[in-house]
Amino acid sequence: MNLHEQDALTRAKLSSPYTLWGGYDAAERKIACFGGDADGAPVSLIRISPAAPRFAEKFTHRDYLGSLMGLGLRREVLGDIVNYDGSAYLFCLSQVASYIEETLSTVKRTAVTAVRADRLPETANTPPEKSLIVVASERLDAVIAAVYKMSRAQSQKLFAAEKVFANSRLITSTSYTPKDGEIISVRGYGRFIYESVERETKKGRLRCAVRIYR
Numbered sequence: 001m002n003l004h005e006q007d008a009l010t011r012a013k014l015s016s017p018y019t020l021w022g023g024y025d026a027a028e029r030k031i032a033c034f035g036g037d038a039d040g041a042p043v044s045l046i047r048i049s050p051a052a053p054r055f056a057e058k059f060t061h062r063d064y065l066g067s068l069m070g071l072g073l074r075r076e077v078l079g080d081i082v083n084y085d086g087s088a089y090l091f092c093l094s095q096v097a098s099y100i101e102e103t104l105s106t107v108k109r110t111a112v113t114a115v116r117a118d119r120l121p122e123t124a125n126t127p128p129e130k131s132l133i134v135v136a137s138e139r140l141d142a143v144i145a146a147v148y149k150m151s152r153a154q155s156q157k158l159f160a161a162e163k164v165f166a167n168s169r170l171i172t173s174t175s176y177t178p179k180d181g182e183i184i185s186v187r188g189y190g191r192f193i194y195e196s197v198e199r200e201t202k203k204g205r206l207r208c209a210v211r212i213y214r
Contacts, residue, residue: 001030001076003185006168020168022079023091024125028185029079030168031093043079044097044116048104049087051111056086059107064088067107068100084124089117127193128211135206138197140164140184141174147210148189163187190214 001009006020009032021038022030023045033041048064050056064081068090079091092100097116104114133146144164145155156174158164164171165185166178178184178194185191195209 001032003028003165003168003187004162004170006030007165007170010169024080024082024120026125026127026183027080027091028168028191029091031079042094043091044094045119046090046092046097046100046114047087047117048090048107048112048114050107051113053086056110057108058086059083059088059110061088063107064090067104071100071103073100082120082124084121089120089124090114128213130195130209130211132198133208133210134201135208138177138206138208139174140166140171140176140178143178143194143208143210144184144186146208147192147212148186158186158189 001020009018009020016034017036018032018034019036019038020030021033021041021043022028023043031041031043061081061083064083065078068078069075073096077093077096081091082089090100101114101116104112106112133143135142135146141152141155141159144150144158145152148155159172159174162170162172163186166176166182168185180194180196182194183191184194191213193211195211198207198209200206
């Protein structure tokens with residue numbers, strides 16, 4: 001499920017217990033596992049690597065996704081793609097994992113291999129390095145403007161367009177104050193972890209810590 005679908009499920013307040021899981025803790029795209037925890041969830045991990053790493057170009061998330069969609073796969077069966085150390089780690093529904101292994105042979109014009117992996121490398125799953133931003137307040141529109149170097153007015157338009165999420169919940173209020181540790185996703189820009197206010201500057205502004213996914 002994408003973020004809008006996860007938000008709709010959360011707001012439905014179903015009586016049946018469920019867990020959202022995407023294969024690793026920081027996943028953005030997730031499936032809903034009803035009746036308990038995510039143990040045994042039908043999610044597989046595939047490592048996609050260039051056949052000749054020395055001569056391979058660097059690929060973006062869009063490059064990998066385009067090649068996968070070119071196999072006739074629907075976006076709904078594909079989870080996050082983690083680009084790391086020259087390879088991509090793809091989370092997908094287990095029902096399509098073998099098909100991807102057997103049929104994905106190129107990304108753009110470069111030959112690749114696709115093989116099942118047990119887990120993400122540990123360093124691929126570590127949070128990004130801490131960055132500091134300076135804002136007038138902890139309002140989320142101000143924080144987003146500082147993180148993505150845009151004006152406050154531009155940031156506010158993202159809320160009206162329903163592109164801002166906090167821990168998979170749609171946020172429409174520009175004055176929302178993010179909680180420490182929340183993952184803020186901004187469709188079309190990326191996501192970051194909001195950590196905390198570290199200190200107040202001499203001019204009364206706030207120096208906040210964030211961890212931005214690149």
